[in-house]
Amino acid sequence: MSNAYNRPDQLSPELRKRVLDTARRLGYPGPDPVARSLRTRKAGAVGLLLTENLSYAFRDPAAIQFLEGLALACEDAGHGLLLIPASPEREDVASVHRAGVDGFVVYSVPDDDPHLAAVLERPVPVVICDQPRIDQLDWVGPDDEGAVRVLAEHLIGLGHRRIGVSCMRLARGRNDGVASVHRQANASFHVQRSRLTALAAAFSEAGVDWAQVPVVERFDHSTESGASAAAQLLEIDPEITAIICTSDILALGALEEARRRGVRVPDDLTITGFDGIDDAERVGLTTVRQPVLEKGRAAGRLLLDTSEPGRPRDVLLETQLMTGTTAAPPRSAEERWFGP
Amino acid sequence: MSNAYNRPDQLSPELRKRVLDTARRLGYPGPDPVARSLRTRKAGAVGLLLTENLSYAFRDPAAIQFLEGLALACEDAGHGLLLIPASPEREDVASVHRAGVDGFVVYSVPDDDPHLAAVLERPVPVVICDQPRIDQLDWVGPDDEGAVRVLAEHLIGLGHRRIGVSCMRLARGRNDGVASVHRQANASFHVQRSRLTALAAAFSEAGVDWAQVPVVERFDHSTESGASAAAQLLEIDPEITAIICTSDILALGALEEARRRGVRVPDDLTITGFDGIDDAERVGLTTVRQPVLEKGRAAGRLLLDTSEPGRPRDVLLETQLMTGTTAAPPRSAEERWFGP
DNA sequence: GTGAAAGCGCTAACAA
DNA sequence: TTGTTAGCGCTTTCAC
Numbered sequence: 001m002s003n004a005y006n007r008p009d010q011l012s013p014e015l016r017k018r019v020l021d022t023a024r025r026l027g028y029p030g031p032d033p034v035a036r037s038l039r040t041r042k043a044g045a046v047g048l049l050l051t052e053n054l055s056y057a058f059r060d061p062a063a064i065q066f067l068e069g070l071a072l073a074c075e076d077a078g079h080g081l082l083l084i085p086a087s088p089e090r091e092d093v094a095s096v097h098r099a100g101v102d103g104f105v106v107y108s109v110p111d112d113d114p115h116l117a118a119v120l121e122r123p124v125p126v127v128i129c130d131q132p133r134i135d136q137l138d139w140v141g142p143d144d145e146g147a148v149r150v151l152a153e154h155l156i157g158l159g160h161r162r163i164g165v166s167c168m169r170l171a172r173g174r175n176d177g178v179a180s181v182h183r184q185a186n187a188s189f190h191v192q193r194s195r196l197t198a199l200a201a202a203f204s205e206a207g208v209d210w211a212q213v214p215v216v217e218r219f220d221h222s223t224e225s226g227a228s229a230a231a232q233l234l235e236i237d238p239e240i241t242a243i244i245c246t247s248d249i250l251a252l253g254a255l256e257e258a259r260r261r262g263v264r265v266p267d268d269l270t271i272t273g274f275d276g277i278d279d280a281e282r283v284g285l286t287t288v289r290q291p292v293l294e295k296g297r298a299a300g301r302l303l304l305d306t307s308e309p310g311r312p313r314d315v316l317l318e319t320q321l322m323t324g325t326t327a328a329p330p331r332s333a334e335e336r337w338f339g340p
Numbered sequence: 341m342s343n344a345y346n347r348p349d350q351l352s353p354e355l356r357k358r359v360l361d362t363a364r365r366l367g368y369p370g371p372d373p374v375a376r377s378l379r380t381r382k383a384g385a386v387g388l389l390l391t392e393n394l395s396y397a398f399r400d401p402a403a404i405q406f407l408e409g410l411a412l413a414c415e416d417a418g419h420g421l422l423l424i425p426a427s428p429e430r431e432d433v434a435s436v437h438r439a440g441v442d443g444f445v446v447y448s449v450p451d452d453d454p455h456l457a458a459v460l461e462r463p464v465p466v467v468i469c470d471q472p473r474i475d476q477l478d479w480v481g482p483d484d485e486g487a488v489r490v491l492a493e494h495l496i497g498l499g500h501r502r503i504g505v506s507c508m509r510l511a512r513g514r515n516d517g518v519a520s521v522h523r524q525a526n527a528s529f530h531v532q533r534s535r536l537t538a539l540a541a542a543f544s545e546a547g548v549d550w551a552q553v554p555v556v557e558r559f560d561h562s563t564e565s566g567a568s569a570a571a572q573l574l575e576i577d578p579e580i581t582a583i584i585c586t587s588d589i590l591a592l593g594a595l596e597e598a599r600r601r602g603v604r605v606p607d608d609l610t611i612t613g614f615d616g617i618d619d620a621e622r623v624g625l626t627t628v629r630q631p632v633l634e635k636g637r638a639a640g641r642l643l644l645d646t647s648e649p650g651r652p653r654d655v656l657l658e659t660q661l662m663t664g665t666t667a668a669p670p671r672s673a674e675e676r677w678f679g680p
Numbered sequence: 681g682t683g684a685a686a687g688c689g690c691t692a693a694c695a696a
Numbered sequence: 697t698t699g700t701t702a703g704c705g706c707t708t709t710c711a712c
Contacts, residue, residue: 029463035689037374044438054415058408068398075394075425082422085415098384100374100440123369375705
């Protein structure tokens with residue numbers, strides 16, 4: 001009987017048909033997938049853990065592209081993709097415990113995320129995307145430090161010394177405002193930490209006192225946040241010549257704010273992003289492009305690749321500086337006040 | 341022991357802690373979710389069946405919004421969302437059989453989809469979104485016929501009589517070209533069928549011979565398809581004054597094609613869409629808006645709503661005619677050839 | 681508060 | 697080729 005369903009080649013077609021017909025007539029709904037999973041120790045699904053509300057994943061263009069890549073890899077392997085409900089608000093970890101999956105992909109969560117801890121307790125393979133970095137675990141992501149350094153040197157080359165930084169949340173607790181150097185260094189989001197560290201290093205080398213550079217943090221990742229962060233930066237120091245944003249979304253918000261204020265980009269103000277989403281390209285944002293879809297696909301492949309040629313494995317993705325039209329040499333103070 | 345994990349209130353905290361500590365020390369990874377599912381007959385997850393490749397779901401704005409709504413509902417109920425790999429190419433239904441879920445949401449699949457048949461065999465609740473309509477099954481969707489009729493009457497009111505139609509795939513088999521009246525009536529995608537039927541009815545009442553109206557079908561749902569469909573329509577009958585598209589994506593493609601040809605919209609040609617995605621609103625497309633996010637949320641709620649006040653239930657969503665800037669009265673032939 | 685035992689539905693191994 | 701059986705790991709029930 002089991003054979004009739006699972007190994008059509010092990011018995012004659014006619015017998016198979018007879019068995020199946022009889023089964024259906026008796027109201028047998030087919031093998032129970034859960035019981036089968038228990039027996040075979042395979043769920044045929046991959047779990048995805050995000051640090052945000054599930055619905056957020058469908059609002060952030062970078063997250064969507066990541067999902068697409070991951071879905072592609074799962075589909076190739078005939079696996080399902082289980083989105084695990086793990087809002088940052090509720091500490092409830094049960095959803096991780098309940099997930100019937102063969103492994104987890106963890107996408108960009110903070111070091112101290114309780115859901116991550118729950119995932120790590122499960123006896124299944126785990127692949128981390130972006131953050132955090134954990135020993136002995138497969139990892140996929142871009143070289144954030146290197147990419148940011150290239151961007152920073154581009155801006156330094158243009159002549160920028162007085163800058164402001166707009167960044168995404170640095171820890172699980174909400175803090176919409178200035179992030180002290182201490183908070184920057186202790187950020188529990190590894191990616192944000194490296195980007196800020198790389199910026200600090202590059203600009204320090206160029207003679208900038210990093211402690212004087214305003215870094216403004218926003219909890220929600222949205223263009224509104226980007227706009228208000230830009231506004232705050234311009235208030236703190238109206239003399240800054242560039243706003244460096246750690247994501248394109250924040251940068252797009254900054255562009256909006258600049259337009260609103262009549263500040264010309266890049267003439268009066270340089271604005272840069274990070275990620276390389278479609279909208280960024282459309283408006284010609286100067287940014288760093290990372291292959292987000294590839295990231296998702298690589299994560300899926302890594303997890304589902306059964307031939308294990310020595311774990312842990314790292315996949316470092318190529319990034320590319322996109323010199324758009326939102327970065328230019330700063331104008332001198334006189335130029336800014338009295339025109340060119 | 342089971343109690344320690346599942347019913348913290350049934351035993352003293354200290355005992356609970358001791359049990360859990362000992363368990364961890366012995367290397368016990370926590371209760372196996374699959375075995376638990378087998379026993380409790382609950383998977384804590386909802387399956388989603390689409391008719392497209394999984395990755396497609398992350399490219400179509402309407403699908404993304406639907407997913408967001410569905411994810412929202414799942415999250416509220418603490419359920420996971422399992423995306424089931426069911427490409428239209430492979431007839432392989434095993435992924436449906438393997439899915440450990442408490443129910444399925446079926447999103448816009450054709451009447452004769454084999455994966456749908458597999459879903460219906462599973463002894464779990466099913467909610468259908470958009471299509472097909474199946475007796476005794478919960479359903480969520482807009483009033484396609486009504487909405488299209490309002491749109492058609494709008495165009496008829498403007499004076500359009502010589503029109504062309506650009507529509508999405510009508511059956512599982514690829515057919516990029518003209519769709520005969522017969523093919524229209526036999527479309528296995530219920531939604532496309534109703535929209536075409538409603539158009540035919542409205543325009544027939546206005547004195548148009550529907551058999552003479554060119555209806556062009558495209559298998560792939562993309563702006564490129566929309567553009568080529570528009571091109572084909574204009575080739576078949578250069579005198580048409582309006583192109584009605586059964587989706588915004590197709591309409592956006594048609595707009596591109598018009599721009600490429602120097603055909604002015606709406607002066608020389610009226611173009612309409614369906615769905616009301618963000619991009620459509622941005623460019624001012626005349627279209628029908630349906631609450632896509634709400635559709636996803638309603639589907640999830642319907643499936644997860646345990647209090648069953650009499651199934652099957654239908655949720656009919658409100659639609660709204662968006663009179664944008666891409667529809668206007670047709671110009672007479674002379675005007676079109678010799679200018680206003 | 682604790683322990684023992686049945687059984688969820690399946691698959692794989694083995695026996696006939 | 698077909699039939700039988702053990703046991704996957706859990707929860708629930710019931711006896712202690």
